[in-house]
Amino acid sequence: MEQRKNILLVVAAISLLGLTPLTWAAQTPPNWESCGGTFIKAESDEILDPTPSGPIDVTAYQAEAEKEGISTFIGDVKLRRRGQWLDADKAFYDKQNKTIRALGDAHYQDAMLDITSDSTKVNLDTDVGEAENARYFLRDYHARGKADGVKRQGSTKTELKEATFTTCNVGDNAWRLEAGKVDLNHETGVGFARNARLRLGNIPVLYLPFIRFPIDDRRKSGFLAPSGGRSTNSGASIGIPYYWNIAPNRDATITPRYFSERGFMLGGQFRYLNRSNQGQVRGTFLPMDEKAHKTRGAFSWQHTGSPWPRWFTNVDINQVSDNRYFEDFSNSLSMASTVALSSEADISYQGNGWNAIGRAQEFQSIDPTIPDAFLPYRRLPQFLVDGFFPDRFLGLDVRVHGEAVNFQKINAVGGTRVDLWPTVSLPLRTGGTYFTPSIGVRDTQYFLTNTSDAVTPTSTFLSRTLPIFNIDTGATFERQLSLGGGGFRQTLEPRAYYLYVPYQDQKNFPVFDTAPLDNYFASLFQPNSFTGADRMNDANQVTLALTSRLLESATGTERFRASVGAIDFFHKRRITLPDVLDDSVTGSVIVSEMAAQLTKEWSLLGEYRFNPSHDQTDLSSAGVRYRGENGALMNINYRYRRSVLQQIDVSGRYPIANHWNVVGRWYEDIRNHRLLEMLGGLEYDSCCWAIRVVGRSYITNIEGQRNTSILVQLELKGLGNIGQKVDTILRRSVPGYGPPVYQ
Structure with a gap:
């Protein structure tokens, strides 16, 4: 009875500020296990059994047992049952009525709480009972409090008088909640509190004469804690959210917010969780921005689902009223460098070793300095197929990539691009070495529209078919080291990657979604130096690279890694993007990277790219981290x-x-x-x-x-x-x- 009373008191206390369990659970919970303080631990592991069971053992200095009447136990009374302990100066057990009454420093313990009261009375059959002057501690929740009186009517109702709640350590009363009377209805999951007060120290800061709140995980509608602030963009602001529990799998939060320099904004969030899908819809609406003198707002919808086995859906729709909305209402620095807002809808299928995706995607400009002509192309629609089938005929690995996409943009060349890229490879491995030759064919077809809008006039049909051949080979050498009294394993991993792709003129091909691939270490081993399918580089080149690692022998933990590599071009590359000068000669930039975990607290990261053709640094980065x-x-x-x-x-x-x-x-x-x-x-x-x-x-x-x-x-x-x-x-x-x- 005491255990249930205090659990419900916690939920009641949480609700005194208008918080619903959903809002509370969505917050990052405190790490109670790392908390110190004087909260009481269980005296025995038997107490921590969450399902009390077994017979009751009673010991006392003096006992007067009666077969059918009231048995009296006096002096250091100990009632023991697995999962429940009760200590008191005196206890009376009425066998006929199945009641126990404990007097004088009654101390009850179970898996969740530790409670002391002046007296406790409980009916073991009906769970009806009462306690006076109760003081409690919740083990897992790091909470404590008191109640002058507790009355419980079985599993249906509980009444508490002058109850308090706090998570502060004993002796620290930085804050606490108080309620003159709390009525809990366990059947409906609703509680009522009267004369609720929140104190910071000894100062009362909030008073509610009456409040209705949830006492279990059945969510209840109600106001949430207000939020506010001040900024130079919008002035002072305050918002008071209202939570609406529509159904067990649907809810909404409606937030009226006032900005001193802009006016009233209405915001909302609707969430749903069904058997095969889930998602949320969010939006804001400002009828008249007093500073910008126009209507403002935003809308977003995120949805994921699996309507059938192996089928998946994903929707991410985002729209704003104008291209300065995020400047005025977002607090994210990253939005300052974002020029386009993406909206897309996908449906995909996951097969055995292959997957397919159908997609529609468009963009909205959110940077007033970027005209719509520079937005990415809309993909309406796009179809992608990727597959990997290892160890087929003669041990060959087979990879397939396919794409068909229709690109659209106002006053620009558009059309459909079909790209097919099958590859077969033969992985050969021995102890510590590998040798993998691969050959593929990339066939790309364009069916263009609006070619009159092109800077360079072009045909409505273009095609490109190129063979691609590469060899990837490497080895791993190891040796044991002893550093600082610890055992380590050092590796030396040389790698060579040869790539050949013949030249085919592509200067009349449109550029829908292609950009140069950045020169990071992993890109040294890619067959194409461009992202997207609008360009396929010509290549007759070899990449030489070396990686070394330092691993702890006992755990395999990587403490240090360093890599360096470069591409040696056997002829000058000719494939470029429009308005991009190709300044490559017979060597690429030298790419290096490093990561080190020096100690448990200190780690380092670094990257360096040097261009020997111009004798200059193209990129460098360094990072130091301490924890x-x-x-x-x-x-x-x-x-x-x-x-x-x-x-x-x-x-x-x-x-x-x-x-x-x-x-x-x-x-x-x-x-x-x-x-x-x-x-x-x-x-x-x-x-x-x-x-x-x-x-x-x-x-x-x-x-x-x-x-x-x-x-x-x-x-x-x-x-x-x-x-x-x-x-x-x-x-x-x-x-x-x-x-x-x-x-």
């Missing part, structure tokens, strides 16, 4: 790409006192002399509560306009959040940020 056991973290990243970018990104969290941390990020565009994002603040984070105050300034568009805001979040652990989602912003801006380790 301390006390929650400290640091990220330092430098990125450079010739003629494109040069950036430094420093972020971290540093503990300055017990539970107190400084957080920040400095993200600078060195090349253009501008600060992309600056973030700094202070947080207090404990098992009981957390507060985060952060100042943030970041670029909102490619033109360099900024948004500056002060963000505040108060989190009552196990209860909910008040204010803005500062922790979400910190996770996005500070890699590695998460719940600290509580001391």
Whole structure:
């Protein structure tokens, strides 16, 4: 009886701020296992059995047992049953009525709670009982509280008087919930609380004379905790969400929000979960933006499903009212560098070793500096087939790639492209070596429309058929090392990759979705130096590369990896994209990369690309990462790409006192002399509560306009959040940020 009473009190307490179980469960739960404090642990593993069973054993200094009447136990009374323990100064057992009454420091324990009361009475058959002056601890939930009186009417109703709830350690009353009276109806899953108060310290900050709330996982409609903030783009804002429990598998959240500089906005989210599909619909509507003087809004629909075995569907629709919507209403720095918003719908089939996808995709410009003519082509529709069939006739591996897609764009060349690329290979392996020759044929056909809009006049039908031959070979050498008293295994892995593709003129081919492939290490072993099918490089070249790893002998953990490689071209490449000069000669850039886990806390990453033809660096990046056991973290990243970018990104969290941390990020565009994002603040984070105050300034568009805001979040652990989602912003801006380790 006591166990159920306290579990329901937790749910009741959560609901006093209007939080529904769905909203609560969607938050990141506190890491209670890492919490310290004086919360009571189980005295025996037998107590932790979640299903009480077996006979009741009773011991006491003095016992007066009666066969049919009331048995009395006095002095250090111990009632033991697997999954339930009860200790008291005195206990009475009425065998005829099946009741137990414990007096004088009655102490009850089970798998979920530890409770002490002045007196406890319970009917073992009907589960009807009562307790006075009860004080409880919840083991898994790190919660505690008290109730002056508890009355329970079996499994249907429970009444609590002057009940409290908190997740703070004993002696720390940073916050607590109080309720004068709580009525719980277990049949309907609804509770009613009267005179509910929230206190921060000893200061009451919220009073609700009456509130209705859920007491189990049956979700209930109601208002959620409000959120607000201030920014230079929209001024002060406040939103009060309302949760609507439509059905067990459907719900909605409706959020009226007011911006002091823009007016009222209505936002909403609808979620559904069916047997074969799930998804959500989100939208916002601002009838009249007082700052922009127009109607604003956004709509999105995400859906995934499996209507039949092996069949899958995916829908991701996104639309906004105008190309500056995200500048004004998004708090994401990444949106500043995004020029197009994608909407697509897919249906796919997964076969045995092969899969097929049908897709429709279009784009909306969200960058006012980019005209619609520079948007990606719409794919209406696109069909893809990929298959891999290993160890076929004579040990051959067979790969097949096929695509048929119709490209559309206003005032531009469009049409259908059909691309088929079968490949067969013969993998030959011995101990530590491999040799894999492959041969394939790529056939691409174009059926074009609007050719009069082309910069260079072209035919309505174009085709390209090219053989592709490559050999991929390599070896792995190993040796044992002893470093720092530990055993390691070092590998040396040379690799050679030869590629031959004859030349075929493609300068009249349109460019629908093709771009140069970036020169990263893995791309050295790709048969095509372009993404997409509009260009197929000519090649007579060999890639030479070397990788070395350092692995722990006992665990196989990789502690260090370094790779270097380059392509040697036997003739100059001739296939290019329009308006792109081919400056390659007889050698490619030298590509290298490195990763090291120096210690448990420190790790390094690096990449370097050198162009020997021009004796210059094309790209370099370096990163240092620190993860301390006390929650400290640091990220330092430098990125450079010739003629494109040069950036430094420093972020971290540093503990300055017990539970107190400084957080920040400095993200600078060195090349253009501008600060992309600056973030700094202070947080207090404990098992009981957390507060985060952060100042943030970041670029909102490619033109360099900024948004500056002060963000505040108060989190009552196990209860909910008040204010803005500062922790979400910190996770996005500070890699590695998460719940600290509580001391």
